[in-house]
Amino acid sequence: MTNPIFLALDMPQIDAAKVMAEKVKAHVGGFKLGLEFFCAHGHHGVREIAQVGLPIFLDLKLHDIPNTVAGAMQSIHTLEPSIVTVHASGGRAMMEDAKAAAGDGCKVVAVTMLTSLSERDLKRMGLTSSVEDQVLRLAELAHTAGLDGIVCSGHEVKAVHSQWKDGFFVVPGLRPAGSAVGDQKRVVTPRQARDDGAGMLVIGRPISRADDPVEAARAIEATL
Numbered sequence: 001m002t003n004p005i006f007l008a009l010d011m012p013q014i015d016a017a018k019v020m021a022e023k024v025k026a027h028v029g030g031f032k033l034g035l036e037f038f039c040a041h042g043h044h045g046v047r048e049i050a051q052v053g054l055p056i057f058l059d060l061k062l063h064d065i066p067n068t069v070a071g072a073m074q075s076i077h078t079l080e081p082s083i084v085t086v087h088a089s090g091g092r093a094m095m096e097d098a099k100a101a102a103g104d105g106c107k108v109v110a111v112t113m114l115t116s117l118s119e120r121d122l123k124r125m126g127l128t129s130s131v132e133d134q135v136l137r138l139a140e141l142a143h144t145a146g147l148d149g150i151v152c153s154g155h156e157v158k159a160v161h162s163q164w165k166d167g168f169f170v171v172p173g174l175r176p177a178g179s180a181v182g183d184q185k186r187v188v189t190p191r192q193a194r195d196d197g198a199g200m201l202v203i204g205r206p207i208s209r210a211d212d213p214v215e216a217a218r219a220i221e222a223t224l
């Protein structure tokens, strides 16, 4: 089994990110570079982390009109990411154009409801359905648009998996038992997410902010 853990390198310093990546590379399957890192270091930063030798998940959460998102996808071709995110709420045409513009071998997955949101947050946005129903609706839209899968929390992944059998499901908001939840609201353990159908486990602070990141990554890997 390839290691499904992707370490989120959410830090603004390129040197610290590279040191962290080198340290834990034996216990993870790849690295996720998101907005904090990409806004600070762009293409150069991605190339630096890619030198560590593991696949790169470029988490740009693109959300704009179809033409702009397709252009952004083309602008990252040369980085050869394994996987890129767009927001499902950008709509079907946006997702179709994003997928058409993605480079060969690059999965495109749609973020559904951020794991930092609760049912109450949905209501405040005027959405009256449950989180699970909203995730299932957006997952269906992403599937129809021809994407490879979605990003959702471990609370919904089982239901999404039963609706979309061959989809690829990325699950963040993961916390080993007893670790600090922080700003996440819908959390499960890495093992639970895996058992329920997650293809990729995105983990940041429980590893990167641990006193001993190598031991933290090794311990999580051992639970899978």
Ligand SMILES: O=C(O)c1cc(=O)[nH]c(=O)n1[C@@H]1O[C@H](COP(=O)(O)O)[C@@H](O)[C@H]1O
Pocket: 008, 010, 034, 059, 085, 111, 113, 114, 115, 116, 151, 152, 172, 173, 174, 182, 184, 202, 203, 204, 205, 206
């Ligand atoms: O797209 C993501 O990766 C993502 C989607 C989501 O709904 N929730 C979420 O936490 N993430 C990302 O997953 C990572 C979680 O980090 P930790 O909470 O530190 O483990 C961060 O890099 C987030 O940007």
